[in-house]
Amino acid sequence: xxxxxxxxxxxxxxxxxxxxxxxxxxxxxxxxxxxxxxxxxxxxxxxxxxxxxxxxxxxxxxxxxxxxxxxxxxxxxxxxxxxxxxxxxxxxxxxxxxxxxxxxxxxxxxxxxxxxxxxxxxxxxxxxxxxxxxxxxxxxxxxxxxxxxxxxxxxxxxxxxxxxxxxxxxxxxxxxxxxxxxxxxxxxxxxxxxxxxxxxxxxxxxxxxxxxxxxxxxxxxxxxxxxxxxxxxxxxxxxxxxxxxxxxxxxxxxxxxxxxxxxxxxxxxxxxxx
Amino acid sequence: xxxxxxxxxxxxxxxxxxxxxxxxxxxxxxxxxxxxxxxxxxxxxxxxxxxxxxxxxxxxxxxxxxxxxxxxxxxxxxxxxxxxxxxxxxxxxxxxxxxxxxxxxxxxxxxxxxxxxxxxxxxxxxxxxxxxxxxxxxxxxxxxxxxxxxxxxxxxxxxxxxxxxxxxxxxxxxxxxxxxxxxxxxxxxxxxxxxxxxxxxxxxxxxxxxxxxxxxxxxxxxxxxxxxxxxxxxxxxxxxxxxxxxxxxxxxxxxxxxxxxxxxxxxxxxxxxxxxxxxxxxxxxxxxxxxxxxxxxxxxxxxxxxxxxxxxxxxxxxxxxxxxxxxxxxxxxxxxxxxxxxxxxxxxxxxxxxxxxxxxxxxxxxxxxxxxxxxxxxxxxxxxxxxxxxxxxxxxxxxxxxxxxxxxxxxxxxxxxxxxxxxxxxxxxxxxxxxxxxxxxxxxxxxxxxxxxxxxxxxxxxxxxxxxxxxx
Numbered sequence: 001x002x003x004x005x006x007x008x009x010x011x012x013x014x015x016x017x018x019x020x021x022x023x024x025x026x027x028x029x030x031x032x033x034x035x036x037x038x039x040x041x042x043x044x045x046x047x048x049x050x051x052x053x054x055x056x057x058x059x060x061x062x063x064x065x066x067x068x069x070x071x072x073x074x075x076x077x078x079x080x081x082x083x084x085x086x087x088x089x090x091x092x093x094x095x096x097x098x099x100x101x102x103x104x105x106x107x108x109x110x111x112x113x114x115x116x117x118x119x120x121x122x123x124x125x126x127x128x129x130x131x132x133x134x135x136x137x138x139x140x141x142x143x144x145x146x147x148x149x150x151x152x153x154x155x156x157x158x159x160x161x162x163x164x165x166x167x168x169x170x171x172x173x174x175x176x177x178x179x180x181x182x183x184x185x186x187x188x189x190x191x192x193x194x195x196x197x198x199x200x201x202x203x204x205x206x207x208x209x210x211x212x213x214x215x216x217x218x219x220x221x222x223x224x225x226x227x228x229x230x231x232x233x234x235x236x237x238x239x240x241x242x243x244x245x246x247x248x249x250x251x252x253x254x255x256x257x258x259x260x261x262x263x264x265x266x267x268x269x270x271x272x273x274x
Numbered sequence: 275x276x277x278x279x280x281x282x283x284x285x286x287x288x289x290x291x292x293x294x295x296x297x298x299x300x301x302x303x304x305x306x307x308x309x310x311x312x313x314x315x316x317x318x319x320x321x322x323x324x325x326x327x328x329x330x331x332x333x334x335x336x337x338x339x340x341x342x343x344x345x346x347x348x349x350x351x352x353x354x355x356x357x358x359x360x361x362x363x364x365x366x367x368x369x370x371x372x373x374x375x376x377x378x379x380x381x382x383x384x385x386x387x388x389x390x391x392x393x394x395x396x397x398x399x400x401x402x403x404x405x406x407x408x409x410x411x412x413x414x415x416x417x418x419x420x421x422x423x424x425x426x427x428x429x430x431x432x433x434x435x436x437x438x439x440x441x442x443x444x445x446x447x448x449x450x451x452x453x454x455x456x457x458x459x460x461x462x463x464x465x466x467x468x469x470x471x472x473x474x475x476x477x478x479x480x481x482x483x484x485x486x487x488x489x490x491x492x493x494x495x496x497x498x499x500x501x502x503x504x505x506x507x508x509x510x511x512x513x514x515x516x517x518x519x520x521x522x523x524x525x526x527x528x529x530x531x532x533x534x535x536x537x538x539x540x541x542x543x544x545x546x547x548x549x550x551x552x553x554x555x556x557x558x559x560x561x562x563x564x565x566x567x568x569x570x571x572x573x574x575x576x577x578x579x580x581x582x583x584x585x586x587x588x589x590x591x592x593x594x595x596x597x598x599x600x601x602x603x604x605x606x607x608x609x610x611x612x613x614x615x616x617x618x619x620x621x622x623x624x625x626x627x628x629x630x631x632x633x634x635x636x637x638x639x640x641x642x643x644x645x646x647x648x649x650x651x652x653x654x655x656x657x658x659x660x661x662x663x664x665x666x667x668x669x670x671x672x673x674x675x676x677x678x679x680x681x682x683x684x685x686x687x688x689x690x691x692x693x694x695x696x697x698x699x700x701x702x703x704x705x706x707x708x709x710x711x712x713x714x715x716x717x718x719x720x721x722x723x724x725x726x727x728x729x730x731x732x733x734x735x736x737x738x739x740x741x742x743x744x745x746x
Binding site for chain 2: 023050052054055056060062064095096101102152238248
């Protein structure tokens with residue numbers, strides 16, 4: 001599939017901020033099943049973006065700007081994808097899988113989650129069946145709802161609420177997989193919706209889990225599917241914080257208003273409609 | 275437990291060589307004179323204002339760490355060997371850190387199990403593949419050493435993160451020289467005053483290769499509420515560098531600047547006394563108000579040196595400690611000069627069997643525990659406690675390590691009942707610059723003031739002594 005993606009983040013500062021610094025993880029990489037044909041980042045302010053690869057291999061850009069009332073960052077481009085049944089190959093791996101057994105503040109499993117994981121059973125034997133069962137049960141357990149959670153909500157909190165957004169689903173999935181002894185990690189990216197709606201209010205998030213016989217496999221618990229050619233992978237981390245599209249700080253200023261607009265469409269389809 | 279080795283009065287009651295002059299002086303000095311000087315010392319410390327905030331003590335937010343006027347003395351020969359051992363150990367620590375965050379040869383060689391590193395909370399994945407200027411990770415190490423007899427020194431802990439206490443080493447010497455000029459005149463004692471110069475030289479030498487020939491160094495503190503704030507301001511003053519908090523620093527285009535009255539000034543080396551977790555809210559804890567947003571990006575770009583480097587905690591971790599003799603051999607091909615306290619890793623069946631047979635003699639600790647929680651002190655435990663612990667240990671052996679209870683050496687110390695032996699340890703400060711490792715001859719001697727106590731921590735009734743290395 002050819003995915004045309006545009007991800008716009010707009011900040012308004014009232015009164016003006018005296019300075020802003022942000023670390024952006026908005027640039028996807030290529031691997032088997034994903035080829036980045038074209039990608040660019042535009043920033044409304046006049047600034048130089050400092051590019052690095054972080055320790056996980058994600059492309060990061062650091063932007064620093066002076067006094068401003070608003071800031072718009074647009075990441076957009078074209079990604080060609082193939083359905084690999086969720087199996088990831090050719091990704092930039094800088095750690096052995098077992099690093100991703102580490103727990104983080106956002107993915108610390110609660111006793112209830114440990115019980116939930118134990119009840120699924122079989123994590124020691126057939127990892128892939130366990131992960132599918134975990135994804136299905138988790139999707140049943142949770143209801144998609146953007147109201148009660150925020151970017152700092154932990155897996156345990158979302159599990160208790162039984163509500164959340166894709167990020168929360170991913171955190172709970174990761175925490176339970178790790179509790180079952182399976183390395184798991186957070187993925188931020190984009191998703192072409194099956195219902196034809198191209199405008200979205202945020203990027204997408206899912207998880208990858210390590211199955212010895214297959215390698216890393218993408219699981220999207222919010223949609224109860226393995227990752228497909230509708231998924232465009234941008235960054236990975238131990239949790240949301242390690243893969244967040246934007247982590248930033250502003251100096252001075254008062255109120256900050258954040259708006260995110262994401263558009264994911266099939267390039268061919270868009271072309272035909274014009 | 276056997277009678278501890280006393281550093282002044284040897285096993286047969288004879289006065290040991292290094293203490294002969296002190297012993298003579300003590301016999302000539304009337305007890306009232308000593309009491310008088312002790313009071314003077316207390317006054318001096320109060321005037322200097324050296325204090326230590328005790329966490330969890332609402333009554334006394336800040337208080338004086340007790341200072342004992344009887345010096346602790348090591349001979350030049352003893353020090354020479356210790357110095358060699360310390361340099362060797364710190365070289366190995368730096369090579370270990372370089373390796374762990376790059377090629378991981380030591381894991382591939384099967385010397386340290388992978389999970390001990392990758393699942394260790396103090397291993398910092400963020401440092402993986404990150405070059406640090408001149409490959410120095412631990413610029414300042416505070417290695418805790420205990421002595422058990424005439425010959426044997428053991429390393430108890432390698433403090434490789436943000437070790438503190440060096441201000442006491444310097445202040446103790448200053449006060450002693452003022453109070454006991456007569457005693458100094460009767461000894462040749464290696465000076466410690468050049469510590470600040472050595473530290474500044476080391477810090478400047480590790481500035482990023484492309485920074486100016488006069489690199490700017492700043493000392494970063496968490497602020498006045500930190501228990502070691504006095505030391506931070508003391509050291510900044512001695513070094514002649516700016517004392518800054520996170521809010522005084524700003525990152526622009528991957529370079530770090532400090533706000534000064536004349537505008538922004540580029541900073542090349544940050545001697546940071548802020549823990550990793552709080553350094554940069556854009557990389558570590560997002561709620562940290564003590565750090566500098568973007569600092570890790572400037573670090574990654576190679577534009578600033580952090581001393582110590584981020585992620586050094588993996589080198590002084592309790593579980594990794596037990597592998598230190600292997601670490602020294604692996605990287606240097608040498609036998610370790612300083613001993614490690616023998617550690618039984620209960621994850622290994624042979625070790626577990628030994629530990630289960632000797633529970634009443636050993637101290638058994640949780641690998642990832644801290645603060646003495648979940649610990650068994652065999653010699654002090656009841657039979658029932660030992661049996662309950664035995665079950666716990668059998669259920670989850672990989673969670674525990676065991677060590678012998680060491681008989682720490684003692685040193686004569688002023689008490690209400692006159693001079694009496696009290697247990698001591700020693701923390702020398704090892705500095706690593708671009709090309710060399712240096713140690714000011716001495717360190718911080720901590721003394722457990724309670725009779726029989728082995729706990730030297732200042733938060734638990736420990737005091738300090740001046741440490742003399744005889745210049746022979």
